Amino acid sequence: MVLSLPPVASGVVRTGTPVGRWVLLTTVLGSSMAMLDSTVVNVALPRIGADFDTDMSVLQWTVNAYMLTLAGLILLGGSLGDRFGRRRVFVIGVVWFAAASLLCGLAPNAGVLVAARALQGVGGALLAPGSLALIQASFHPDDRARAVGVWSGLGGVGAAVGPFLGGWLVDGPGWRWVFLLNVPLAVLCVPVALRHVPESRDGREHGRFDVAGAVLGAAALAFFTYALIEAPGGASGEVVGAAVTGVVLGAVFVGVERRRADPMLPPDIFASRQFTAVNLVTLCVYAAFGGFFFLSVLQLQVVVGYSALQAGTALLPTTVLMLLLSARSGELGQRIGPRIPLTVGPLLCAAGMLLMLRVGAGASYVRDILPALLVLGLGMVTLVAPLTATVLASVDTGRAGLASGVNNAAARAAGLIAVAALPLLAGMGPEAYRSAAEFGSTFRRAMPMCAGVLVLGALIAFGTVRKPAPDCRLPESRVHCAVAAPPLESGRAGRAGGAGTS
Structure with a gap:
């Protein structure tokens, strides 16, 4: 049960208060989801490959599908939080990440797992930029450094525990629990965020979002990655075509970013x-x-x-x-x-x-x-x-x-x-x-x-x-x-x- 406290304005929360502790708990839980996913999945790869009877390329895609969407969309995720509210986008990201994690844990085959990992990366791009940004926006200026120190220290402990926890889950309940673990974390994180974390946004944010830039950047990486992963099977027309497409899309991305008034990646x-x-x-x-x-x-x-x-x-x-x-x-x-x-x-x-x-x-x-x-x-x-x-x-x-x-x-x-x-x-x-x-x-x-x-x-x-x-x-x-x-x-x-x- 989450205790209800009066709503608080952004920028006035103090460390040591009940609201301050709730804000820290929320941000640590949210960042821990993405952090644990980065540190524990590699440990599970051999067992995933054995269970699905797959080749090396599927193990590569299990890692890369997540990194692909996360890398391609993380800048856009930060802008969305600034525009529409950091808490709102953070909560959406946590829910999205948990839903994709559940799909990973229930995946009946390797194809579904890889697709779910890509969806996880989208959720990560929404929640990751909001974690520290919520602390910066919520806490009083005099307390921000201390709050960030607590947040980063607890995050460091989580990073240290991650590989051990992942190995224990893989050898014990099974590799699917590496992903299913995110669901109870989200169930705890979301209500705390909605009740106790003040909303904040950047009133100076204006202009259109660079969706085209985000899509082009992610697509260029996707085609190029596909060509590299599939190349051991031979330089087929499909592999060469993917490599060329990746290079072309990369060049188009650079051109779009140079011409836009409000690019995602200002040259x-x-x-x-x-x-x-x-x-x-x-x-x-x-x-x-x-x-x-x-x-x-x-x-x-x-x-x-x-x-x-x-x-x-x-x-x-x-x-x-x-x-x-x-x-x-x-x-x-x-x-x-x-x-x-x-x-x-x-x-x-x-x-x-x-x-x-x-x-x-x-x-x-x-x-x-x-x-x-x-x-x-x-x-x-x-x-x-x-x-x-x-x-x-x-x-x-x-x-x-x-x-x-x-x-x-x-x-x-x-x-x-x-x-x-x-x-x-x-x-x-x-x-x-x-x-x-x-x-x-x-x-x-x-x-x-x-x-x-x-x-x-x-x-x-x-x-x-x-x-x-x-x-x-x-x-x-x-x-x-x-x-x-x-x-x-x-x-x-x-x-x-x-x-x-x-």
């Missing part, structure tokens, strides 16, 4: 060389992360012989390190500037991925797996918080929300392409995940590729990133457990407000 935001450089680093870093976390969970289960629970637990050190040390990393980045963290961080991550080459049949966790994950985790700690701060510092304060949304979408698109392309580049056949020998050999080819992309990111950062001005805007969210994408931050203009620490 002039890339006039900042620092913003462009940091987004290139983001593409490299999160492409490597996306490929690594997709393949490493399969490697641990298919080759090493771990259960889903063991594989999920094995990956905990990276997230725990980020939870414990990311705030200090952010402080260090403020003192010395972002250039060194954004150079050293990717190099440490590359070293961690190369250490994963020791992980094969009969691998020891303490001797082989843990050192690789610790080095990788230290690299992620070093780079993620300074990366977010540098993105926000590279644009005017009024465009901080848009800049953060663009950076988050770029990271998700990079992960999407990596999950599609890496198995192809490594020579992974459609049945590779059924054979320990074949998967192990292709995994050993894939890790140096991920490391090479990280080294490229480090070189870009060293050559282009500079220390921002001392009066630049810094993110209030200091705890970052961003495995799938950089954390969204809410800006005053809020074209794409805050989200989870996924």
Whole structure:
């Protein structure tokens, strides 16, 4: 039962009050749904493939269908919240996400599961931008930093627990509960939001929504991803046609965004060389992360012989390190500037991925797996918080929300392409995940590729990133457990407000 409290205006809620606790509970529950989905689904992939008797491409689509719609629509989702009310769009997103999760959990075949995952991404694009934006809009200015700190800390704990929880569900009740878990979270979240979270919107939002841009961007990614995933079957006319269509739609998207008066992705935001450089680093870093976390969970289960629970637990050190040390990393980045963290961080991550080459049949966790994950985790700690701060510092304060949304979408698109392309580049056949020998050999080819992309990111950062001005805007969210994408931050203009620490 949810206790009823008098309605409150936005911008006056204080931490420590009943309403403040309800607002924090709502936003943590909402962001946790999307965050858990990003961290636990990979653990379930081998069991999904076995139950549906599918090939490798279906496992790729199970991950990518969600990332595709989320990356393509997250900027539009932030704008919808600003225009029609952040609480309203957030609640719609939670309900949509829960309904799609229920469909995932009940999916009778792989085709329905992939379609439901795409619908989940739409719900994620509606709810994710609203989570931190609701905190920024609801709390009194004096309490916002503290509220964001509580929100990000609880989100970090959730991110750390996610892989363990996913593995336990897969080995216990079954992989379907990885998705069904979202339904009770939504049942708790929605009534609390409707009763206790004040509505807010940006009265300055005007103009038409860039639906055409959102559709073109998502369609370009979809065709290109399809071509990469289906290419192992041969360069058929269908594959070539999809690749060409993706490139053409991408070019049309760029042309549309240049001509529109109110584009979803204003080209002039890339006039900042620092913003462009940091987004290139983001593409490299999160492409490597996306490929690594997709393949490493399969490697641990298919080759090493771990259960889903063991594989999920094995990956905990990276997230725990980020939870414990990311705030200090952010402080260090403020003192010395972002250039060194954004150079050293990717190099440490590359070293961690190369250490994963020791992980094969009969691998020891303490001797082989843990050192690789610790080095990788230290690299992620070093780079993620300074990366977010540098993105926000590279644009005017009024465009901080848009800049953060663009950076988050770029990271998700990079992960999407990596999950599609890496198995192809490594020579992974459609049945590779059924054979320990074949998967192990292709995994050993894939890790140096991920490391090479990280080294490229480090070189870009060293050559282009500079220390921002001392009066630049810094993110209030200091705890970052961003495995799938950089954390969204809410800006005053809020074209794409805050989200989870996924």
